[in-house]
Amino acid sequence: MSQSLQIRRLAGALGAEISGVDLAQELPDAAIAAIRQALLDHQVIFFRDQALTPAQQVTFGARFGPLNIHPYVAGMADHPEVMEVVKEPEDRTNFGGGWHSDMSFLQRPAIGSILYAVETPEFGGDTLFASQAAAFEALSPGLQATLEGLNAVHSAAREYSSQGHSAQKRKSMAIAEADGLVGEYIHPMVLTHPESGRKALYVNPAFTLKIEGWKTSESKALLDYLFQHCRYEGFTCRFSWRPGSVAFWDNRSVWHFALNDYPGQRRHMRRVTVDPWPVQAPAAAARRAQAVS
Ligand code: SIN
Numbered sequence: 003m004s005q006s007l008q009i010r011r012l013a014g015a016l017g018a019e020i021s022g023v024d025l026a027q028e029l030p031d032a033a034i035a036a037i038r039q040a041l042l043d044h045q046v047i048f049f050r051d052q053a054l055t056p057a058q059q060v061t062f063g064a065r066f067g068p069l070n071i072h073p074y075v076a077g078m079a080d081h082p083e084v085m086e087v088v089k090e091p092e093d094r095t096n097f098g099g100g101w102h103s104d105m106s107f108l109q110r111p112a113i114g115s116i117l118y119a120v121e122t123p124e125f126g127g128d129t130l131f132a133s134q135a136a137a138f139e140a141l142s143p144g145l146q147a148t149l150e151g152l153n154a155v156h157s158a159a160r161e162y163s164s165q166g167h168s169a170q171k172r173k174s175m176a177i178a179e180a181d182g183l184v185g186e187y188i189h190p191m192v193l194t195h196p197e198s199g200r201k202a203l204y205v206n207p208a209f210t211l212k213i214e215g216w217k218t219s220e221s222k223a224l225l226d227y228l229f230q231h232c233r234y235e236g237f238t239c240r241f242s243w244r245p246g247s248v249a250f251w252d253n254r255s256v257w258h259f260a261l262n263d264y265p266g267q268r269r270h271m272r273r274v275t276v277d278p279w280p281v282q283a284p285a286a287a288a289r290r291a292q293a294v295s
Pocket of ligand 1: 087097098099104115117128129258259260261271273
């Protein structure tokens with residue numbers, strides 16, 4: 003199976019389209035390992051012309067880790083791990099319409115997201131991706147070293163509290179307002195990828211509130227600089243969806259942005275989100291690694 007995967011790069015910094023695999027099938031471990039390697043190599047990978055039921059999307063996603071149940075957005079009734087990302091013709095805002103990394107507001111953020119297109123608008127509705135590994139590597143050694151010693155505070159408050167962006171009424175998605183529930187979690191500003199060893203910036207405009215231990219004004223100045231730097235077009239790729247397209251991105255090193263440029267049209271996607279494996283004893287971890295290699 004792995005020999006038949008064809009991989010075509012989409013842009014200089016990240017992104018590759020993969021053909022020669024049917025994600026609806028129970029894939030052999032070798033195929034899963036090849037897909038995992040492609041994700042490590044390209045940070046976001048795309049597949050075309052797939053036909054996935056929610057159950058098949060869950061089965062595929064669960065090969066990469068436990069699936070997240072979103073704390074604020076309702077999943078499908080019979081598949082709570084599957085989030086329906088829908089924008090109806092009368093909706094003005096869309097879900098994911100700003101640069102972010104999924105679930106950085108959790109204590110153990112999601113490692114990957116797998117988005118499947120059910121219905122796409124006639125025009126528009128593309129998603130942008132930006133490599134935060136490339137963004138880190140483009141900084142000076144001095145700023146890199148400074149950032150490696152810093153942590154940042156992340157929270158869902160700006161998005162999911164009653165005053166947040168997602169609290170604006172829309173017909174299409176059941177998003178629970180979460181005042182009082184939204185916690186703050188501290189993450190390093192630079193993550194070393196546990197599998198590739200590549201370093202990436204880990205802050206994002208949607209969920210990063212401030213730099214730990216810094217004054218608000220100091221923190222804002224540096225974060226504003228980074229948020230501008232990180233979206234430079236040389237770090238990005240752009241994906242145009244068709245029904246049956248799938249994107250699989252690594253949240254540890256990639257930002258994404260769902261463009262809201264298709265007024266009056268419907269867009270319907272389904273997402274599963276992959277959590278990190280629970281921390282476990284070394285023997286069990288070794289068995290798991292063997293199972294996917
Ligand atoms: C998301 O942020 O997960 C949604 C991305 C998209 O709909 O393109």
